[in-house]
Amino acid sequence: MPPTIFLRLTRNLRQQWKPSTPPCSLIYLPRHILSLILQPRITASLVTSNRDSQKRTSTSWNHSSSVKNFIALSVDRAAELQRAIEAHKAIISPIRRLPNELLAEIFFQASQASFDRMADIGPTKAPWLFTHVCQLWAEVALGSRALWSRIFMHLDRVDEAAGGFASIAKLFFERSGNFPLTVKYSANTVIPHIVHSTPLWNM
Numbered sequence: 252m253p254p255t256i257f258l259r260l261t262r263n264l265r266q267q268w269k270p271s272t273p274p275c276s277l278i279y280l281p282r283h284i285l286s287l288i289l290q291p292r293i294t295a296s297l298v299t300s301n302r303d304s305q306k307r308t309s310t311s312w313n314h315s316s317s318v319k320n321f322i323a324l325s326v327d328r329a330a331e332l333q334r335a336i337e338a339h340k341a342i343i344s345p346i347r348r349l350p351n352e353l354l355a356e357i358f359f360q361a362s363q364a365s366f367d368r369m370a371d372i373g374p375t376k377a378p379w380l381f382t383h384v385c386q387l388w389a390e391v392a393l394g395s396r397a398l399w400s401r402i403f404m405h406l407d408r409v410d411e412a413a414g415g416f417a418s419i420a421k422l423f424f425e426r427s428g429n430f431p432l433t434v435k436y437s438a439n440t441v442i443p444h445i446v447h448s449t450p451l452w453n454m
Contacts, residue, residue, distance in 0.1 A: 351394075355391050355397075358388075361378075366401045366403060397430055399430075401434075402424075
């Protein structure tokens with residue numbers, strides 16, 4: 252074979268031949284060279300991982316806040332519904348279906364029991380108590396003349412007789428209208444002094 256042809260074949264083979272591995276593998280590089288090459292990649296990977304972790308944490312926190320807000324709103328809504336249920340229970344209560352005349356008679360009998368015991372009159376006693384329950388009861392109580400026709404007076408209590416008691420008694424008289432009055436009084440402290448002073452009476 253002529254030398255010229257041999258050189259051409261050699262040149263062609265060199266141009267077509269490609270090594271399967273790089274001429275210098277990273278495995279055989281010194282450690283400090285490897286660290287310089289790989290450090291930016293590791294740092295970038297850590298930064299990316301940290302950002303992803305922060306995003307997941309932020310997402311979890313937002314989800315937790317949303318759940319807490321939902322629970323708070325649910326609790327408020329449940330309380331509102333419970334109040335509505337209680338209000339409707341009062342509306343459909345059997346006592347609301349009683350005729351006003353029968354309700355007034357019940358009030359009268361309850362007041363009679365207090366009157367027989369000679370209980371003090373006041374906002375926590377019958378018949379005052381009936382005017383503070385609901386609008387219907389107040390209307391029935393104020394519209395019943397008989398309910399205010401009985402009054403018990405403590406004459407031993409000077410402070411009440413001098414001021415507050417007098418105004419309460421006047422209110423009883425006004426609300427009873429033309430209904431016949433029944434008045435009881437207690438004067439256990441005053442009567443003995445009156446009896447003891449009978450010789451001085453101007454007859």
